[in-house]
Amino acid sequence: MLRWIIFVVVYAVLSFYALQALKTATRYPWVYYLFIAVSLLVLGNFIYQFTLSEADGRVLSKPKSYAFGFLVAMLSFKLITILFLASEDLIRLLSGAYSRFSGDSKEFSLPSRRRFLSLVALGIAALPFSALLYGMYRGKYNFKVLKYNLEFEDLPDAFDGYQITQISDVHSGSFDNRKKIEYAVNLINQQQSDVIFFTGDMVNNKAEEMYPWADLFSSLTAKDGKYSVLGNHDYGDYVEWDTEEEKSENLESLKKLQRDMGFDLLLNESRYLQRGTDRLALIGVENWGRGGFKKAGDLEKAAGKVDKNDFKILLSHDPSHWEDVVIKDDLHYHLTLSGHTHGMQYGIEIPGFIKWSPVKWRYKYWAGIYEELGQFINVNRGFGFLGYPGRVGIWPEITVITLKKKGVA
Structure with missing residues (x-):
């Protein structure tokens, strides 16, 4: 049970972080809600298949395989997005600290995220995400x-x-x-x-x-x-x-x-x-x-x-x-x-x-x-x-x- 709690918490943190890129890149709320809904659906299906499903023991059934495949695709999208955001956040943190201690600002504040970098992150993250979905749809029989x-x-x-x-x-x-x-x-x-x-x-x-x-x-x-x-x-x-x-x-x-x-x-x-x-x-x-x-x-x-x-x-x-x-x-x-x-x-x-x-x-x-x-x-x-x-x-x-x-x- 503990490992599932840890997994859900980590997944939620990754999802929240990746959501920030979407909020920077677009102002349409439906995009955020769609991302949240898909993330929850993939997570819920994965947990169901590997905990509550009646599939035989350790046998990796077809539903389990697809649950795993969709999870891998979502995680690849989030991790690549986060890689870009984390790099930018480090720069923002250093920039804010420099401004505070150099006397340019009396209060510590972080510069805003750049929309262009979020768009680049989302675009690059979409490549392996799309490839993994294609691999499940057609690649396996190519x-x-x-x-x-x-x-x-x-x-x-x-x-x-x-x-x-x-x-x-x-x-x-x-x-x-x-x-x-x-x-x-x-x-x-x-x-x-x-x-x-x-x-x-x-x-x-x-x-x-x-x-x-x-x-x-x-x-x-x-x-x-x-x-x-x-x-x-x-x-x-x-x-x-x-x-x-x-x-x-x-x-x-x-x-x-x-x-x-x-x-x-x-x-x-x-x-x-x-x-x-x-x-x-x-x-x-x-x-x-x-x-x-x-x-x-x-x-x-x-x-x-x-x-x-x-x-x-x-x-x-x-x-x-x-x-x-x-x-x-x-x-x-x-x-x-x-x-x-x-x-x-x-x-x-x-x-x-x-x-x-x-x-x-x-x-x-x-x-x-x-x-x-x-x-x-x-x-x-x-x-x-x-x-x-x-x-x-x-x-x-x-x-x-x-x-x-x-x-x-």
């Missing part, structure tokens, strides 16, 4: 196909030009638009890749979240099949289950569902993709993540039947596994495919010029292709979304990678 050509000296000849499609972090429990998901699934099939890899987090928490979408993902096709691994959300660790048996049954249901949809689920095991006498080793590990994330992945077990001279592709959900374990392993893993970060669903990306997101402060390898010690990783930005129900600047991704034999025209 699917992008990103294509890469990767060259390897020891790629088997028969696999020169071999095309891979990777998707990751579906988070089906967050979907709310069937037509958009139909479009994305069709977009995947249009790539006509040789194989499809899914690198974890099919659901947010429960297998049942995927049931309404299973028919769509069952329609994904590739000549050499579909392969998948588990992500941290697939284990049901973020739900308050009544019993451990219920949690275990949920995981088994998800495993069965993936297989029923045509995915070959790799649980610390390997397969071979064959072209004539040439082959690629495909290794899939369960989730292994740095910090508090589950470490069920067993690379040694997964690669137990793989020859050290094989060309190897590894499916591992969390890129921290690649950084901490894979690139230092005695076996040479030519290409690792990961996801997990979502690119934080927020950032700035202009291909060839800039790629930035706050998630880079947590993950060194957070989006796109990286190379270390002659080994590559692709970190997929994610197909779905979680928490904030949108995307800004870091769009949902379908990766298409073509393997090329180095030196072959």
Whole structure:
């Protein structure tokens, strides 16, 4: 209860401070009342969803996600506005103190706020506010196909030009638009890749979240099949289950569902993709993540039947596994495919010029292709979304990678 009281007080102070910018910028009372009404509505909905709503325990339901999203948008508007006002107030305070102690004035008084600066503050604050709303309305389904050509000296000849499609972090429990998901699934099939890899987090928490979408993902096709691994959300660790048996049954249901949809689920095991006498080793590990994330992945077990001279592709959900374990392993893993970060669903990306997101402060390898010690990783930005129900600047991704034999025209 105390934390909610503190939160409400802080929110009220921020709202009051931001209101001063509006009062300086405009003299129309309806603008103030609208701002107050929207602020109260967003706060009230957030408190309701996270305290009184009947949603299951720690499960982040769609209403909760949207309540969180609107709150983030409002806070971004207020904090940026306050940043400008606080800077101006510091200058006003110093100016008033100088006038009082220099003898220019017998009484201490603050200069008036400048309308121009308030207008600038409100204009700049409106940019992330609008972007966050757009991200919830359209950005979350703004699917992008990103294509890469990767060259390897020891790629088997028969696999020169071999095309891979990777998707990751579906988070089906967050979907709310069937037509958009139909479009994305069709977009995947249009790539006509040789194989499809899914690198974890099919659901947010429960297998049942995927049931309404299973028919769509069952329609994904590739000549050499579909392969998948588990992500941290697939284990049901973020739900308050009544019993451990219920949690275990949920995981088994998800495993069965993936297989029923045509995915070959790799649980610390390997397969071979064959072209004539040439082959690629495909290794899939369960989730292994740095910090508090589950470490069920067993690379040694997964690669137990793989020859050290094989060309190897590894499916591992969390890129921290690649950084901490894979690139230092005695076996040479030519290409690792990961996801997990979502690119934080927020950032700035202009291909060839800039790629930035706050998630880079947590993950060194957070989006796109990286190379270390002659080994590559692709970190997929994610197909779905979680928490904030949108995307800004870091769009949902379908990766298409073509393997090329180095030196072959």
